Amino acid sequence: HVDTKNKIWRYYYGKEAEEFERKELYVDHGEITELKGMPASSGKVKGVVCIIHGVKSMDKMKQGDILVSSMTRPDFVPAIKKASAIVTDEGGITCHASIVSREFNIPCIIGTKIASKVLKDGDLVEVDADNGIIRIIK
Secondary structure, eight states, X not given: OEETTTTEEOOOOHHHHHHHIIIIIOOOOOSOOEEEOEEEEOOEEEEEEEEOOSGGGGGGXXXXXXXXXXXXXXXXXXXXXXXXXXXESSOXXXXXXXXXXXXXXXXXXXXXXXXXXXXXXXXXXXXETTTTEEEEOO
């Protein structure tokens, strides 16, 4: 963390780091029912959210789940093949998720900024990749 007031770096470890994160970095997203991003591959589907943070978490992905991640990488392809849609926090029209979703012809919304932080495994959502909107149903 950079303390801009005193122009010094501060390093936090253990409990002190957890307390700093809780007080300074946690953002309360409240009761968000809708997220917006940029459409990358059109389509509209409903499904269950599966948050993928890396290769180790891909095993929990089931056929038809909505893959939600900060971004996708080539090693996510086995999970992407099971996905009915992809939603990412980051990315532009030429990012990996955009290209692969068009190749597999599955709806994709990129650049939501907060989807992997707001959505939880098991949430039922509607992905409207024609308009770049993710609606949380339950």
